[in-house]
Amino acid sequence: MTSNPTSRTRPPGDLGHALPPEAVILAPAPPEAVPMRPPAGAWGLVVVAVRTTPAAGAPVGLVGDAPAADPADADTAALLAGVWLPAPPPVYGHDGDVVVRLHAPTDTDDPAVADVEVIAAADGVWNSVGTWRSVGARWPHEIALSVLVHMRSLADAALRDAQWAMLTGPIAAALPDALLDDLIRESAGSPAWPRRRTPDALAALIEAGLVAVGEQLVCNEHIATVRDGGVLHDGGLHAFAVSTVTALATSLTGTTVNGWHLWRRARDHRLLAELRTELATR
Numbered sequence: 001m002t003s004n005p006t007s008r009t010r011p012p013g014d015l016g017h018a019l020p021p022e023a024v025i026l027a028p029a030p031p032e033a034v035p036m037r038p039p040a041g042a043w044g045l046v047v048v049a050v051r052t053t054p055a056a057g058a059p060v061g062l063v064g065d066a067p068a069a070d071p072a073d074a075d076t077a078a079l080l081a082g083v084w085l086p087a088p089p090p091v092y093g094h095d096g097d098v099v100v101r102l103h104a105p106t107d108t109d110d111p112a113v114a115d116v117e118v119i120a121a122a123d124g125v126w127n128s129v130g131t132w133r134s135v136g137a138r139w140p141h142e143i144a145l146s147v148l149v150h151m152r153s154l155a156d157a158a159l160r161d162a163q164w165a166m167l168t169g170p171i172a173a174a175l176p177d178a179l180l181d182d183l184i185r186e187s188a189g190s191p192a193w194p195r196r197r198t199p200d201a202l203a204a205l206i207e208a209g210l211v212a213v214g215e216q217l218v219c220n221e222h223i224a225t226v227r228d229g230g231v232l233h234d235g236g237l238h239a240f241a242v243s244t245v246t247a248l249a250t251s252l253t254g255t256t257v258n259g260w261h262l263w264r265r266a267r268d269h270r271l272l273a274e275l276r277t278e279l280a281t282r
Contacts, residue, residue, distance in 0.1 A: 015049060015253045018220050018262045019081055020271060023048055026076035027144070031137035034113045038084065043083035044099040044119075047147055048261045049253075051214055053078045056145045075085045077144035082088055083261055083273075092279050093201035094121040096154040096246055098129070098147050098259065105134045113135060118143055122157075149244075152254050159247040162231045201276060203230030208282070210275045216266040222252050224263070245272060 024045065026034055026225040038044070055069040056076035069076060082100060089097070116139045118129040127152055132142050205211040205227065217224045217232065224232040224243075231242040234252070243251070249259030260273040 012156050015079075015255055015257070017219035018249075018253065019048060020083060020193055020261055020273075023081045023083055023261075025079075025081050026140040027075070027080040029140075030271065034137040034140060035102065036111060036137065037104065041086055042084040042088050044101040044142070045084050047080070047082045047098045047100060047151065047258060048254050048260070049081045049257045050077070050144055050148045050151060051255045052076055052081040052144050052148055071144070073140055074141070074267075076141045079255065080140045080144055080147070089277070091121050091126055093204055093276060093280065095123065095160055095201070096151070097121045098151050099126075100147075100155075108134065110134075114139065116143060118147060120154060122154055148256050151258065152250075155244070155246040155250060155256075158244045162229070162242055162244050162247075165229050165231070178230075183274055200234075202226065202269075202272070205272070205279060206230060208279050210279060211265065211272075217263045217272070218266045218269070219249055219252065219259075219262045219264070223266070224248060 006060075015084050024035070038156065053074075053076055055074040056071075057069070065246055071077075085099070098118065098120045101117040103117060104111075105115050113134045113136055116132040116135050118131070120129050129146055130143075132139060135142055135237045169208050202211065206213060211217075211226055213226055213228055215226045217226065222234065224234045227242065231244060232248050233242060234248060244259070245263055246257065246259035247263045253262070260276060261271060263272045264270060265272070265275065
């Protein structure tokens, strides 16, 4: 199978309407709708949304847990969707992207199996998550849990960065010195508060003039406001509550997602992913 059929099955609820029209639904999907090779001109498929079933087990196994189901027999992916990319994007600004690449196995010419490579962008580098060799059309179920774990981990890291940036910026200016000193002492040396990265690539779009501070973004009926430093505020009860493109979209949809392919600039409905590509090609 060398074509790229797209299942007409759409996820239920809000998420189905939020996914871009070019999204490929890999699960749930019949075997004949699962691509075994990339379409002509495609480099890889960036995962836009993933949700696992109870059969996948917990992301972190504990002693005494029942063994996870074999994905060759049990559906472990309740949802896996992505968008084909024509070329590898620059890693800068794409931290958090998880990409699936399909390769013809070197030890067989069987078109019904593929080597499935998963990579993730983090700290300016494409890192290998793993490669599943000579997998059949059930490969979405083979990779779903690994994809979910890495997407969550990278989104959480970006959110912590954003929170730290706000704490040492606008929020810090409003806090009493004694309280700020206590917070800094508590977080110093704690890996839960990294300080080395830009909170989110949205800051680069602001700097380039593609998105403005105070501008609104939309994801279905959800609205968020862009704040200084590339963080989002969704109008919640807490005046200082901040989030990031992916963390907020994941919270609102209840599914692990890549928010760059869900949030749109309200004034013209252009996807943030399109704006990010435009910036990279300037």
